[in-house]
Amino acid sequence: MMHKYILGVLFAVAFGVSGTAYAQGNCTSMDLEYICQNTEFVQGVAADCGLACLSEGEECLEACMIEQLELSLPCIDCFGEQVICVVENCYFACAFGSDEACAECALQNCEAGFNECAGIEDSDADTWTNLCDCNDNNPVIYPGAEGTGQGFDNDCNGIVAPNECTTCVADMNNDQIIGTADLLIFLGTFDCTDNCLTEADFNEDGVVGASDLLTFLSEFGLFCCP
Template sequence: MNYLTPHLMVAMLCLSICASLQAGAQGNCTSFDLDYICQNTEYVQAVSLDCGLACLNDGEECLVACMTEQLALTNDCIGCFGEQVTCIVQSCFLACAFGSEEDCAACALSNCEAGFNECAGIVNADTDDWTNLCDCNDNNPNIYPGADGTNEGFDNNCNGIFSPTETTDCLADLNLDNTVGTADLLIFLGTFGCVSNCIGEADMNNDGVVGASDLLIFLSEFGLGCN
């Protein structure tokens, strides 16, 4: 009887997804890989566990091949899952074979979490309890899934929609579509360089000239959601 099997499932589950979600520097996993894992969490969990069990006696190469057939992840990223299994088997055999599931998971997190995150490029740069795996802006602690709006023009909760509690007053929303984007940039560039009697929204600092200072204002608001 393989006593390692059920506990390995728990350890892989925690390391692959749970620890990473609770913990966005790029490692072997691209931004596409991280987004794919975030958007398909349960499926990635299931595949990684199934392949881990199927390849328990055949090693890392078997697991990578198994996961490659089923997941839209790069080979380098999948390789991190293979290294993770190797780490668990080498570092936590006793805890997983003879201890409880909790003992196995704790050992895996203690010994293999840091290595997996480093390999995959999973970090928490803004220390908001969400890594770049699902945090759409890991440089701002006020932006993460489920965050409250701050009325600064950011998509605080990472749902791709600007809510009334997230939008702000914008000078650079030249086409009045409630976002500062490419269309506004084209309008701005059409008036950039005006040096006298410059009337219009592109003269954001109202100095009669559309120049570098207006460009800085525009760039500071680019991408914001506006009232």
């Protein structure tokens, strides 16, 4: 009984940590990552296809883009809507004005709608949208961020630097990450009152119980210093 409940709570927490990467709009988190890695290329293809399909409409544009980009169709639909928006609102600026005038007009009229369609947002207001912010729910995590020693990959480079890791007590398997493998080891000792695995008895009161669980949860998902 107890184990089942605890397991549910822990997996809800585990899912919540990884679940933050899922986008709400038409573009999947894989789409957003692709756009982040290939921003200029994607913009160039969208502009070229938009121009090539100016008189032919949305289907032409989608076919043109899907041929060249590794994006899902719902995500490409957002680019189609954006081109229609630009044609409707910025035809004169883009057909007869400078590139800057066209871009400025598109930014003012069509950027917000595109971001909403694609699910692009900056939830933690650190100026990096979820396109490239590897954690858009934490303002000390974004590309190029300084290490804060809290166990996060602050600068989103996939490497945990000495100024990013933290001191952990719950790294049961000693792999410098608090994850589901540690969770399983911890659960194996939960409710133990006799001869408990001492590593899981974080507060050293002889019982692996609720307060140890809270300690475990507070470290879940963190990167630990060696």
